[in-house]
Amino acid sequence: MDNFVFIGVMLILAIIIGSFLGIFAFAEVRQLRREVTRLRERLDEVVDGLAQPPATVSPPQEPALDELKLDIEIDEPETARPAPSPAPQAPSDKARWSSAQNARPGAPTKSGRGNPIVESLQENWMVWLGGACVALSGVFLARYGIEQGLLGPKVRVILGLLTALALYVAAEVLRRKTGNTHPTFAALAGGGAITAFAAVLSAVHLYTLVEPGVAFGVLTLVALITMWLARLHGPVLAAIGMLGAYAVPILVSTGSGNVLGAMAYALIISISVLLLLRYVYRSWLWLGLMAGALMWWLISLVGHQADGWRGPYLAALGYLVIAVIPGNWLLRERLPASGSSAALVLPSLLVIATAQCLSIFREGIELSAVSVLSLLVTWSPLALVALIAGRRNSTLAPVSWALFLGQLAAWFASRLDQGDAVRLLPVAAEVQGAFLSYLLVTAVLFSAMAIYNYVSINQAKQGSHRAAGAWWASLAVMVPLLSLLIGYALAGDYLSKFWWCLYAAIFGAVFMFLGSRGVGRHWSRGMVVWLFIAAHFAYSLAVCLWLKQASLTLALALQAISLAWVIRRFEVPALGWLLKAVLVLVVVRLTLNPWLLSYDNVAHWSLWTYGGSALCAWLAARLLRESQLNLARWAEAAALHLLVLTLWAECRYWLYDGNALAGEYRFVEAVINMWLFTALGLVYYRKSLIAGSFANWYDRYGRLLMAGGLINYLWILLATATSEPWAWRAIGERPLFNMLLPAFAGPVLLAFAVSRLYLPAVRRYAALLAAFAAFVWVSLEVRHLWQGSIRLDTSAATGELYTYSAVWLALAVTAILLGSWRGWRNCYQGGMAVLALVIVKLFLVDMSGLEGLLRVASFMGMGLALLGIAFLHQKLGQQRPEETVQ
Template sequence: MDNLVLLGVLLILTVVVGSFLGIFAFAEVKSLRGEVRRLRQAVELASGNAPAAGRTAATSPAQVSPGGAAAPEPRVAGGLPPRANVPEQAPPDEPAPPEPVAAAGSAARTEPSRAAVAVPAGDTFWERMQQNWMVWLGGACVALSGVFLARYGIEQGLLGPRVRVALGLITALALYVASEVLRRRTGGSHPTFAALAGGGAITAFAAILSAVHLYQLFEPGPAFAMLALVALVTMWLARLHGPVLAGIGMLGAYSVPILVSTGGGNVLGAMVYALIITTSVLLLLRHVYRNWLWFGLLAGALAWWLISMFGHQADSWRGPYLAALAYLLLAVVSGDWLLQRRAGDARDEAVAGASGVDPLLLPSLTLPVAAQCLSIFREGFVSSSLTSALWAWSPLPLVLFVAARRRAALAPLPWVLLLGQLAAWLAGRLDQWGEASVRLLPLPAEQQGGFLALLALTAVLFSACALINFRMGIARFWWASLAVMAPLLSLPVGYMLAGDALSRYWWCLYAAVFGAVFLYLGSRGAGRGWHKSMVVWLFIAGHFAYSLAACLWLEQASLTLAMALQLVSLAWIIRRFDMPALGWLLKGVLLLVVVRLTLNPWLLSYGDNSHWSLWTYGGAALCAWLATRILRHPQPALARWAEAAALHLLVLTLWAESRYWLYDGHAFAADFRFAEAVINMWLFAGLGLVYYRKSLLAGSFSRWYDGYGRLLMLAAAVNYLGILLATAASEPWVWRSVGARPLINMLLPAFAGPALLAWLVHRWYLPGVRRLAGLVSALAAFIWISLEVRHLWQGNIRLDSATATGELYTYSAVWLALAVAAILIGSWRGWRSCYRGGMAVLALVIVKLFLVDMAGLEGLLRVASFMGMGLALLGIAYLHQRLGHRHPSPGQ
């Protein structure tokens, strides 16, 4: 065993020493290659084979003597001129300045190589990776060797815990020292040296963490102080070696807890450690800024938040962690520790990298906001957790409000956080109900009081902070809206999740009181010259509060109707205060209402004890139409938006109402009847025509109307095709719905109706489909008349029953009459399609007579039948010729 251990240690030392020697050799070869390249260029310059730009550079102004003559060229060892650093495309009349003369011998080898290894500004990340991939891979291997050496020692029981940790720290120090010695010896930095230092950083992180988690040699406080020291040393070296070291150190630092983890699940400690690493990387970004470093620290910090979501140890701590992350992102790089910096402040532009971070702040801060909303969804609410919930979910809003006081670009973030938190509370209580719908489960009774208190305190926090920021005079529309809407948006969430805590009367009273207070303040502010944003949002909030009170009081109304009522309020406010900037809010409410009612069958369901479809769908359509009327003259563009939504909501209203009456109040019943198919066919085809005619006058909305009209036409065609297929298969749900009454029955709307609708499409729809629509109209009329004959003879339209002889002759007679009429009308009016259709029906009649009707006839009956058929054809031909004198024959 001792021999094996000694052999393993010697093997590891051999690999480490060999790695050092290889790195030294690589650096020396790199330096020698650069010197050879410079000497080759100097030889070409001396022999006259250099480009014109190079020759011009040799006689640059810096080499001209004070008397005007060219000064003699300086020589180095071997009598060769020095290397000139000349751009390849420099014009001859503008020579580039020569590079300082290099000394001979060893002085040339000790020339600073920073310019030689610098990456051009235009190089992409992939180009840099192609140039330095071997260096990065080598540094990672060195770092992993240190980590796996520690792991091997743990698994094999080699040496003691203190010796293992000491050896790890000594190895890390050796790597640090080696990188610095190489940098000083070669006179400049190189990615190879940065890789060595990065390996030392990772090895140090592994040694300290193993001392804490595995051996308990240090308390958490001193251990994290040591980790912070290692991070600071890495940052200092990264200033010398460039961002490669920062990238290696950051990657290793975030992944070390996983590499040396023992499965103890100390997630909280790892999250604190991740914050320390994040701080060190952000401090480094003040001096060596790269976008990929910024994205890397975001990924590392949020990765530990995501890992914490798989357990419960970090419950109530995720919020403070995300708040600390947001604060670090805002404060460290810019040095704005009190978060008082204004956007574009010239005082902070001197900080390296700050100008590169500013555009990334808003999208980067949305990640902690989204993470907090997902954390709320994950943790939920517990009855005894009011204090812990406030501790968990209040720090991030405070950080965002303080940061956005002087930065208008960050003002939307508190709004996004409020909406996301309310949506997370609701989403956490959704439950599958039935096969295709979900329902919202209220909180247990013992949790409702605490939850309402949490909602109230959160609303007060958001409103108070928004009012404070409103007084700063920046982004006032955002702060005014948030100040007045935070309590109103929290009210319906509390009603849906904890409505049993109070009677419905109190909920309505609270909403009405809010509305009265806001409208009073709005009127008072309008008279006293308050800022326009606050006055406008007070009126909006007042109208919303009254709408909410009415919807809560009326059982058959809903929150969707309350949102739809805001369309009227917003339209009035836009017109009254000349606020076209609120158009985006009107469009957002329109979109929310339309999407909610369109997807209603797959969302929340309603009770069957009220006529909710008329209130919800019809009320929303009416509100959109009223908004259209209000905005028609002052804001025609917004009026077109409202009009499009009103037409769509009208379609939904008619559809929902038809199902409501067909299925005894179950508008979303999982059933499909013959009457519904007929109604849908008429409804969709008629509204498709309306939308197409509207598209001819809609201007910028013409494509929307045209596309929606086509969808409706397609839906109508699908319903009619379904009726035809069911009729051909003699489905009971079709022929039983027709009834036994002759003529006046469901055959008229179900089969005569398509003929009329197709004729209307032929007359007033897209020119490209009019010919096809005419053909469909004729076929639909033919099918309807044939089914009427079937119904008159048998009392139903079943096609799977036997057909009597008299019925067969009736078909022939009726079809012959149709053919004669079509041929004569086509000849008289010159309608070629009508004429051809009549000829096709006539051919069908002839084939039917020969193959079906006369197949069983004999004697005089056969003679009479053929005689009658011949006379009919002769009469048709005679009339066709007589009519053809006035109109050319369609067949010609």
């Protein structure tokens, strides 16, 4: 057995030594090929020089050419070999990396326009594969020794380190011997790096020969050596070293699950990569760094071993991303204004902030051993890094905002119960105090640092940094209010509602005072605007916590007046968007009330909620009319909309005994809505003609109201045609003066008004609708006079049928004569259509049962009526020959 083991070990060593010899041979062949290429180029130059004279070369000169060629072949190896000079032996890092990418067999002398990574993979795939095989051979040799029990643990580790050192030395010797770098040498050094990583980690995790601190020191040294060699050998070594370094803990893992050790190790590797990036930048190295570091954070989410450590880990990673490349160790310097690394810092920090928010969601608030100190130690370091670094770097200001909002969202989401119905679970009573204390300290930290950064930016008086002033101003004033909101949502039982509302009101009063004081003392516009915004937000928060339903809506609407006053008094038009937001919120809330909320039928709430909100919008428009015309039109439009809602709510309030949101829809309400919506649609259209920039808004809302009025009328017609009790019972039995007038005569008037005052494109259709509505109304009046009801599912008597015919005939005659007299073609055609209906009805219905003299009299009367109509039509047409039929 020992013989077999010995033979196996010798075979593996032979393979490694053979690989070295093969690489040396490859280098020698490479050098010879380069010399032959130089000789051919020199020969071509000489031949071209001899071919320039026009004279023909005589045959006797050929031997001279051969002799010259022989001289060149003999002397060229000495003259073509470049003389040693300092410059070629010590090229710059960037030049060395560029030459490393171009020094491959068959590579063009000039870089193409393709993707360099794809080109490298296509042309150096054998080099990459060879380097990976060399690296894996060292790892698998270590595994084989472990499984077979060969040698002792210390010898195994030492042999692994010696193998890594041999690979390092071989790569460097080859580089110096050839005078240039090559991806093959980089792959060889990369295999040594991975072998060294594997040997050190096996000494820690497998054999416990050294303490973790010592091992990480050695790993740091190995990583630094690898990255330093990458400066000499080019990007291939950097890629192999980085990827291998991040993956080695997985390759040599024993299943112990030491995630914390792997995370610490990943930070060490990240430092090495960043140190390399200080000298030679490659965007794919940066992306590899982020992927490798966050890979171990993602793996840590599987278990609970890293709970409490993910925050410091991400904070350390964020600090390294900002500090290492520019050497900004105290985070007091500015990042480079240009360069690819500066462009990637912001998105990298945003990704790290997102990772911390996901970590908060993953860990949540545990009942065991939770304290203010543990929460602060876990989740505050990254905030400190972002806030300190953002002081001199305006581009990093959004990171603090994103981190704060993300953390609040994560705390909130962690308490959502995904059971049968989504509900919010409050924090357990045992940890509510600690959680609120953590929110308080965090709010103080963010606000204090934001104020400090804001003051520093203003003192700098530089435009590029002033752009970040709004970020810090908003963060300083909004953090306390948002913390108060999330504290009430998750631990509201810790204090009574009175105290929560009082704190919000105090914040609002303080911010309003500071905002007014800032205007007088000429504070920056950004800070003043955000102080007023925070004041109104605090007021909204207080009323939302204290009031409910209708009172809350009115309280929110009152802010329109205060905002309009602030904009006018302190000349801060930047608050206009907040005024618009308040008006939109109130309008949407009151518009969707029937589907979202329910109110108690007390104190005539519909009047002071809908009407009060409309009054607030109107007063805001009056305050802004002289200074801010555009905002005034916004408020005026909201006031008109709220007026429509007020009239609608009041009608329902009186119809349904004080319940404006009753789940009913009566015939009377349909009639009222038909009148209300159509009339207000006309008002909005006429308003759009003089509204300027709001013309489109008024026009579209007017069309919506017109559609609402038409739908109500069609609904009434459908209910009447199907004899629904909902319709005919509301009419009553009183003749003439009943609901038939507003329900069926009203549409005639409304449609006529639309045909005269509304959009020209719909006026013709409105006139036709008016004629149709008049026909329906007259017919229903006849039905009601005979039956006492408008039900259509009962039979009609003979007298009622003749009454229909007589009335319809009168309508037809009137329309025909009026159309002939006035030249209204549509009126004339409508009368003819009704006349045709009357004739058909007389022949098929009215006279179908008549016999004898009654039939003779009926047909005689019908014929005389038609002859009279024809005579009058011809006479009227002759009186107006100059008018053409329209």
